[in-house]
Amino acid sequence: MKVIAINGSPRKNGNTEILIREVLKVLEKNGIETELIQIGGKKVYSCVACMKCKTEKDGQCHKKNNLLNEVLSKMIGADGILIGSPVYFSDITPETKALLDVAGYALRAAGNPLKRKIGAAVVAVRRAGAIHTFDSINHFFLINEMIIPGSSYWNIGIGREKGDVLNDEEGLKTMQTLGENMTWLMKKTKG
Numbered sequence: 001m002k003v004i005a006i007n008g009s010p011r012k013n014g015n016t017e018i019l020i021r022e023v024l025k026v027l028e029k030n031g032i033e034t035e036l037i038q039i040g041g042k043k044v045y046s047c048v049a050c051m052k053c054k055t056e057k058d059g060q061c062h063k064k065n066n067l068l069n070e071v072l073s074k075m076i077g078a079d080g081i082l083i084g085s086p087v088y089f090s091d092i093t094p095e096t097k098a099l100l101d102v103a104g105y106a107l108r109a110a111g112n113p114l115k116r117k118i119g120a121a122v123v124a125v126r127r128a129g130a131i132h133t134f135d136s137i138n139h140f141f142l143i144n145e146m147i148i149p150g151s152s153y154w155n156i157g158i159g160r161e162k163g164d165v166l167n168d169e170e171g172l173k174t175m176q177t178l179g180e181n182m183t184w185l186m187k188k189t190k191g
Helices: 015-029 052-056 066-077 094-109 130-143 169-190
Strands: 002-007 033-038 080-086 118-125 156-158
Touching: 002 015, 002 066, 015 033, 015 080, 015 118, 015 156, 015 169, 033 066, 052 094, 066 094, 080 094, 080 130, 094 130, 118 130, 118 169, 130 156, 156 169
Parallel strands: 002 033, 002 080, 080 118, 118 156
Antiparallel strands: none
16 A cells, blocks of 8 residues: 655645654554655646647556656555645645646546545644635545544644744644554445
8 A cells, every 4th residue: 555645845854744744653564655746836837728648548647747747647556645734824735736737637537536535634834824724625535535544633744944843742643643544444445
């Protein structure tokens, strides 16, 4: 079994990545292969509704979106998907939004290969907007007929400067519980 984690934060080694890694540690401890992919701060393009993915039905974006196409292929091959984003004005980062829109069109056009995969959102927040950000990512999972595991709280961690989320004990515990619940669910659905 494999989980890919996609970091939509442009801050490498920042709070979003710290939270994602907390989930990945638990998955790895339970024998699940993981991979972290950085899209935040990288050159990705949003969907322009050219509809070529709908005619080609190959699960790819046809607008020279190389990084996102690589991510789409890895999403298809994974059993579980984590998508992490910090809160940007009460929502996801532009890179995360580009991923969700491109993946939504291209993968649904390719027969919806994400159906019944496990998906979970991870959100780093300074103060407010976390629930809307959390919902934005979960709406992507739901429209793709994915299964979302719960945790002991919503999957958010609080911190502003790099590393501040390490002081959020409840947020870290929430990520660990998420990893445990993802492990359990993946084993049940793959069994």
